[in-house]
Amino acid sequence: MSPALNSREFAALGGKVGISVADPASDELLSGAQEIVGRVHSDLSRFDPDSELSRLNEDPRTEIEISPLMSRFLLDVIGAARISGGLVDATCLDSLERAGYRASMDFARESDAIKLYPSSELPRHPAAPHGEARWAEVEVDPDRGVVRRAPGIRFDSGGLGKGLAADLVAEFLDEAAYFSVDCGGDLRVGGLTAGDVTISVANPLRGQDPLAELSVPAGHAVATSGITRSAWIGPEGEYSHHLIDPGTGLPAFTGIVQVSAVAPTAVEAEVRAKAALLVGPASAAEWLEYGGLIILEGGELRRIASADSAATTAG
Amino acid sequence: MKEPSDPNLAAARRNSSRDRRIRAIRGATAALSVSLVIAFSSTVAQRADLEGTASAAGMPNSSAPAAGPSATATFIQPERLVTSQS
Numbered sequence: 001m002s003p004a005l006n007s008r009e010f011a012a013l014g015g016k017v018g019i020s021v022a023d024p025a026s027d028e029l030l031s032g033a034q035e036i037v038g039r040v041h042s043d044l045s046r047f048d049p050d051s052e053l054s055r056l057n058e059d060p061r062t063e064i065e066i067s068p069l070m071s072r073f074l075l076d077v078i079g080a081a082r083i084s085g086g087l088v089d090a091t092c093l094d095s096l097e098r099a100g101y102r103a104s105m106d107f108a109r110e111s112d113a114i115k116l117y118p119s120s121e122l123p124r125h126p127a128a129p130h131g132e133a134r135w136a137e138v139e140v141d142p143d144r145g146v147v148r149r150a151p152g153i154r155f156d157s158g159g160l161g162k163g164l165a166a167d168l169v170a171e172f173l174d175e176a177a178y179f180s181v182d183c184g185g186d187l188r189v190g191g192l193t194a195g196d197v198t199i200s201v202a203n204p205l206r207g208q209d210p211l212a213e214l215s216v217p218a219g220h221a222v223a224t225s226g227i228t229r230s231a232w233i234g235p236e237g238e239y240s241h242h243l244i245d246p247g248t249g250l251p252a253f254t255g256i257v258q259v260s261a262v263a264p265t266a267v268e269a270e271v272r273a274k275a276a277l278l279v280g281p282a283s284a285a286e287w288l289e290y291g292g293l294i295i296l297e298g299g300e301l302r303r304i305a306s307a308d309s310a311a312t313t314a315g
Numbered sequence: 316m317k318e319p320s321d322p323n324l325a326a327a328r329r330n331s332s333r334d335r336r337i338r339a340i341r342g343a344t345a346a347l348s349v350s351l352v353i354a355f356s357s358t359v360a361q362r363a364d365l366e367g368t369a370s371a372a373g374m375p376n377s378s379a380p381a382a383g384p385s386a387t388a389t390f391i392q393p394e395r396l397v398t399s400q401s
Contacts, residue, residue, distance in 0.1 A: 005393045015401075020394055159401045178390040185399040195389040202399035210397060226400035260398055270401070 012041045015184035023176035033169045040165040044157040047104040057154035071142040076267050084275040086129025093156040095249035100234045110232040116239040124255040127278035128247030159270045162186045166266035186266045188221040204228045204258040223269035226258030254280035262290040
C-alpha cells in the first residue's frame with residue numbers, strides 16, 4: 001500500500017509554494033523542504049537589503065566570498081546565459097529597475113495594466129543579447145566559495161531563483177515514493193514510484209484557469225514564462241513587464257505572451273521557456289526540445305511535442 | 316548484483332550502499348549552508364533508520380528503485396498540478 005500524500009502550502013519567493021510528499025517520513029521531509037525554500041527566499045531576495053544577494057549586488061569589491069547556495073545560483077546564472085546565447089541574462093537588473101520593478105509588487109493590484117497592452121499593430125521583434133555580455137565576466141570558484149565580477153554587475157534572482165528552489169527541493173525529496181514541488185508556477189515532480197504526470201497550463205489572462213495540458217515525464221520539471229502576470233504600469237504610463245530584452249534594456253514584445261517548457265530540471269525549464277519567448281514565434285519551438293506550449297498574442301496555441309516523442313511518431 | 320554468501324561481506328555491502336544513500340541525501344543539501352545540513356540531521360537519521368529496516372527486510376541493494384516500503388507500483392498522480400507564469 002502506498003503511503004498517503006502529505007501536502008504543505010506557504011508564501012515564499014514572491015508567491016505561493018506548494019509541496020506534496022508520499023513517504024513514511026513525510027512530515028520531516030516537508031519541514032526540510034520548506035526550510036530549503038525559506039533559505040533560498042531569504043538569501044536570494046533582492047528586496048531585502050540584508051539578503052546575501054543584496055549585499056553582493058552592493059559590494060564594491062571585485063572578489064567576494066559567497067555561500068554554497070550563492071555559488072550554485074551564480075553558476076546557474078552563467079549557465080543560463082551561456083546556453084541561451086545571452087538571452088536569459090540575470091545581470092540586466094538595472095534595466096528591470098528602470099522599467100519600474102524596484103520593489104516587491106502585488107501584481108494582482110496591477111491588473112489594470114493589461115488594458116495598456118501595446119496594440120498588435122506596433123512592431124514586434126525577437127530579443128537580442130546585451131552587447132557587452134557582462135555575464136561572461138562573472139567567475140565563480142565553488143571550491144573556494146568566491147565570485148569575481150566587475151563591481152556594478154548586479155544579479156536578479158527572479159525565475160532562476162524559483163527554479164533553483166524547486167530543484168533543491170527535488171534533490172532533497174528524490175527518494176520519497178512520490179513528490180511534487182510548485183515554486184510559484186515552476187513545478188517538478190518525481191520520486192521512486194512516480195509515473196508521468198499531466199500538468200495544466202494556466203490561462204495567461206485568467207487566474208489559474210487551465211488552458212491546456214502537458215504530459216511531463218517522471219522526474220522532470222515544467223516552467224512557464226510570460227508577460228501578462230508580472231506586469232505593471234511603467235514610469236511613462238506604459239504597459240511594462242519583467243522579461244527584459246537584454247539588447248534594448250526594455251521589456252520584450254516578441255509576439256508571444258506565454259511559454260511553458262518541460263525539461264529535466266526546473267532551472268533548465270525556466271531557461272528554455274524564457275529563451276523561447278524572447279526569440280519570438282519564428283524559432284520559439286527550437287527551444288522546446290522536451291515539449292511545451294506556446295501562446296501567441298491573439299490567442300493561438302502551439303503545442304510542441306518532445307523531440308523523443310516526435311521521433312517515435314515519425315518512426 | 317549477486318549477494319555475497321559471506322554474511323560479513325553482505326552486511327558490509329549493505330552498509331556501504333546505505334552510506335551512499337545517506338551521502339546522496341546530504342549531498343542534496345550540501346549546496347546550502349552547514350547550519351541547514353545540521354537542521355536536516357534528524358530527517359537524515361530517520362531516513363537511515365528506514366533504509367536499515369529495508370536492508371534488514373532482505374533488500375539486496377538499497378540503491379535499486381525497489382528500496383522503500385511503498386515501492387510496489389507506479390504512484391498514480393494523486394493531485395492536480397498547474398503551471399503558471401513565474
